[in-house]
Amino acid sequence: MDSVSQGKRLGAVKLSRVTFRATNRDDNPTTLKEPVAPLTSRGPLSLNPPPSEGASKTTEIKRPAPAISMKGLLAAQRITRELKNRAFLRRKSRARTPNRKPTTIINEQVPAGSANPTQRFPYSQAKELIQEFLTAKLRNITYDPSTSADLTKNLCEDIKKMVRRVTPPRYKLICNMAIGSKNREDILMTSQCLWDSYSDNVTSCSYQNATMFCVVSVYAVYFE
Template sequence: MDHSRKLGDVKLSQVTFRATIRDRDTAKAKDSAGTKGMPVKPQQSDTKQPTSSISLKGLLTAQRITRELKNRAALRRKTRVRAQQRKAVTIINEQVPASSANPKQKFPYAQAKELIDEFLASRLRDVTYDPDTCASLTKDLCEEAKRIVRRLTPPRYKLICNMAIGSKHREDVTVTSQCLWDSHSDNVTSCSYENRTLFCVVLVYAVYFE
């Protein structure tokens, strides 16, 4: 009986001791909070938080970006080395043969094409194809086209105008030309126009005459 009473006293004393220590700590916290006017923050433990692990997808993405940057840098280095090793190119002007003409001012075929295109559009916009009248119309348009181009043709150039007008509804027509001339001085301009009923193809040759 005495032995059990002793055990009970020890157990009771342990419980009373723990309660007393807890009450003492709580009283100290209240006293410090009242004196400073600030709430008591719980003490942080010294244990470190576990770091977040790197995902496999992010690692592969970083490796791919690094590999692309290395490839770009290597390509820039190769391009720089090739540019340094490239030899200078010397441009040699085309030599005109002694048998060819060398006019000071050549025929402006691009400007002549613009003038003829505007001329055909203004004259053939409302014209309907008629085989009886197209023969005389072609001759008149050729003369007018030569007069227009003559305004900007340099001296000592002869003009040859070739024009074809045909029906648009029956069949397709391909107009080709071939001539022998001096490529250093002679030139040609070609224009075409079509409306609902007809097509027109014009070739103007500019031949230099010495």
């Protein structure tokens, strides 16, 4: 009896322990509040950072922009201007291309009845030579009626020899010169010839100093 009763008591003790633990976990009000209390004390979650942390972040993000130098600004403006000019020229060339007509080279036609020299008289080059010659010869000359005739003849011969060096072959040269006194008077000189306007040509120069004036005309006539 003692062993049976002792066994029952042990079994009762085991059951009491199991039931004690179960009732202790469910019925004890303190055990229920302990896990809930930390959650209620924390409060709702907030996504916004604390004021001190947000202020530090805003100060770090809002940094002053680097200052632009005047030299860099001028360089940028110059580059922009060059690019605009290139684009304008490119558009202009493209616009002209479709409307461009083919260029036809027409050789100079020899008039009927005119001579056709291989080289024509270089009147502009002859004019430069005559102008330099008159300036060098008459710069320090004073007008004298007694010596004007000889001076005119000598200057004409020198001018023909000088112009002959640049004249093509088969051209004849005629030199006409007039020298007069410069006494506050105006003089008008003209000449008229009947010749071949295609092959023949003429050049003229004038010079004056304090006492005299000089007018020279050189005619180049082509001879076949």
